[in-house]
Amino acid sequence: MASFGRYGSQSYAPSAPSLPEEQSYGSGIPPPPATANSYAHQPHSHGHGIGYGQDCSYERSGFSPGTHPDVIRSFQMADSDRSGFIDENELQQALSSGYQRFSLGTIRLLMFLFKNPNEHFRIGPKEFAALWGCLGQWRAIFERFDKDRSGKISLTELRDALYSIGYVIPQPVLQLLISKYDNGGGQRDELNFDSFLECGMIVKGLTEKFKEKDPRYAGTATLSYDTFMSMVIPFIVSYN
Template identity: 55%
Template sequence: MADYNRYGHSYGGGYSSHTPPPSAPPAPAPTTSAPPPPSYGYGGYPSAYPPPPPQAAGGFGYGPVPVAFPPGTHPDVKRAFHAADRDGSGAIDEHELQGALSTAYHRFSIRTVRLLMFLFNDPASSSPSRMGPAQFVSLWNCLGQWRGIFDRYDRDRSGKIDSRELTEGLRSLGYAVPPSVLELLIANYNNGVPRNGALDFDNFVECGMIVKGLTEKFKEKDTRYTGSATLTYDGFLSMVTPFIVP
């Protein structure tokens, strides 16, 4: 039995497909090229990063597979996907995804990339180890939101956020995480030291996605939104294992 109500907070505020997170602050427009449209995709977060290089020729001599992006997808996002899809197959694997995200946002560890692949890929996909354009767009725009949150609470511009800033950042996303859980999360990225630690953007994303993913999995069991649920041992392991195994 898990019960978060004793902390006096509701976990139901975490954003999902029904409740988008708050918009990130607008980023300055690029100065080396014509400005992109004012907003795009999930949450209307403007592109704040330079476009990736043009797509290289691929497809093993047959040309790239036609790719269908969601309507309104920003050209920068399309270029990022095509640049990552080096074989022109219309889908990218974890290493291609790592390259695309690291070029645009931050150097992501393969562990974080695998977690993102698990959370954003279509569970009904015949190729769960590869990500299509629709899932890529959803992930890209979500990371734009999270980058905005990270920058907002990285007040000293150190490139890292401490435990207090992490608490505020997660709360702004709708997750009132108990202090004891936050200490465990921070210790996980600071050699077991729970206090005075700081997270870079990669670790912030992984930490936040673990909170987001487990919250959404828990809500599937807590159908009455009481903050409590009963799980079998097998169900518990199935729910938690994908978030702790890199």
Template identity: 35%
Template sequence: MSYGYGAPGGYGGPPSQPSYGQPPQGGYPGGYQGAPQSGGYPPPQPGYGGYPNVDPQIMAWFQAVDADRSGQISAHELRSALTNSNYSHFNEEACRLMIGMFDKDGSGTINLNEFQQLWTYMNQWKGTFERIDANRSGSIESHELCAAFNEMGYRVSPQFAQLVCTRYDYQGRRALTLDLFIQACVLMKMLTESFKQRDSSMAGTVQLSYEDFMCLTMWNKP
């Protein structure tokens, strides 16, 4: 089994440097319900201590999303805060996968430090989506998706991008909204990291047992 690498020495993914900036008009990403206004961050809440290296803006976003003030964010809380350009909420699976990227203890939630890491990925993926969506339609088609993957360092074919669009476009439009694009990006990241662990020589080719192959593909569940 082989996989086309991205830039030399890497398998693709968001740039390593965060790009926080200010939340765009209308929210983040694509629309955020109830976000704090610039310069008016809410005061720290119980359970938020012990995070000296967290950006204050991200602290404010985290507090706005953490509806139950538990100091943890669930997929449900994340979904209630994120919308696409058409004001539809992100789909549940995309939010579950985003939480799962950093949910190390299997609790189904992430803390503030983990949210800061997730913020970096969301910020970069949203930036890629907006650059590729040249006509500002709020969705990208397969040829645009192929360009996006290649921009992130994944060398994939147009046929692969078409397959992804078909697989994740639940509405049959052959185009991905921001949440579906991020969902595909999360799975690309997870599968690539799993493949990379098995590719010790960085050759782009590995030998897989039947069970190993099934474990990889189970990430790509309906």
């Protein structure tokens, strides 16, 4: 098996808002360059296909102008008490209308990655729109690598999919990742979209955190104990 020495030096991964910062760190990450294969644009681009005549209602709803009506509709259907926020169960319901059903684990991970750091256990319209856009990008990647349209991709395809968006993942790490979806003993070498998304978001989230500490893309970072704990614990506690 080939040895994967480091992550791709230029990442073109599906966008997500910056992870919540628990401590103030110097970032130093250069913005990823745009390429023909770039997924790095902001997922909620404005003004495509939606008339600006609707701006006032968008503003009242809390969404940016240009947000796709499907996104607004899904959010508003889930936000039954019109609080302007949805919790994890409502998010699960909202996404199930536009996509397949997602596990609560994946929902919590999405919530953690997209929520405003000042909010607990809920997201607002803008975060929901960003999340929706990001899901669409992951879906496109999944479908590109699910060549036989079976709704599943293999470990090798997962590796290739992550590679295609800039992440070179060590084989043992990949095996570890998909072992989560092995329900006892047997080898299971295929992931549905829910599991693929969860894997992808974990890889992306941790890689972005690592890159903050490796601004020259050397593949190595020197971390203090405090920094290490502060990088990792949010993933563990927020995603449970």
